[in-house]
Amino acid sequence: MACLVLRAVGLRRVAVEDPGYSDWVAVDKAGLQRVPIPVDEHGIDVDQLIATGAEGALITPSHQFPIGGVLSASRRQRLVRWLAQHDGYVLEDDYDAEFRYDQAPVGALQGLAADRVIYAGTASKTLAPALRIGWLVVPPELVRPMDAELRRWKEGSPRIEQDALAHLLQTGAYDRHLRKMRRIYRGRRKHLLDCLAAELPELEIEGMAAGLHVTLRLPFELTRADETQIVSGLRERGLATEGLGRYSQTAEGPRRLFVGYGRITDSAIASSVRLLAKAVRAAQRHEVGP
């Protein structure tokens, strides 16, 4: 919906993070052209974004997906200035801000530029992706076009589930659930990192202590083909990981694996990490020959 509205108000080219969330159907269907911009540990490269002449951007400033950086204060300021000067728009995809384990989350970008940022939240990480419930905070100028777009969505949004979520919010049960899940995920994440440190000490862990996945930077010598081999080998053994290839529009940068811990049981972590270590070692041996 946000993409259709951005197209309707005249945007044509929008910057997207590379690597980034790769569900591009909505962007492409809206007729927006994607301009991939590199990211690092401080989020999207705002100078490059500005230099491309894009008219807007779809970004994850609080916890870059999938690398895990937070958009730095200086980049935020440059982005906000640029938005004001060029009447651009940003879609702020705040998909997992509820889960920060070491410190309080940074404030939303939307708070710095409420007239230029569409803020998007979701219940997919806090409750379940299958619920299909999310929410938008929309700049005043876009409320009308967004409302018009919403009316075109004949199937609407699930009503009973929305009422149930409202009930959870009103009774405080949602907050209690978040506090409980934060504690569980923090512990699970620590256990996962401990196992990784024991089995694969040479792998660098990237990104914030946040969300429901960790990013592992693979040893330098591993190629994209090795990354693919590791991911598919693990899949055959029932372990779902993703590689950078799934999220990157270019072949550049170090190889990476993304390991989700939202659904794994604590007791399965150690044996899963041992499988992961075996797969990485096998790929390394393949690289240097038998």
Ligand SMILES: Cc1ncc(COP(=O)(O)O)c(C=O)c1O
């Ligand atoms: C970067 C990012 N944005 C958004 C979402 C949520 O999408 P949806 O609300 O459509 O389930 C996810 C879920 O995995 C995500 O990783």
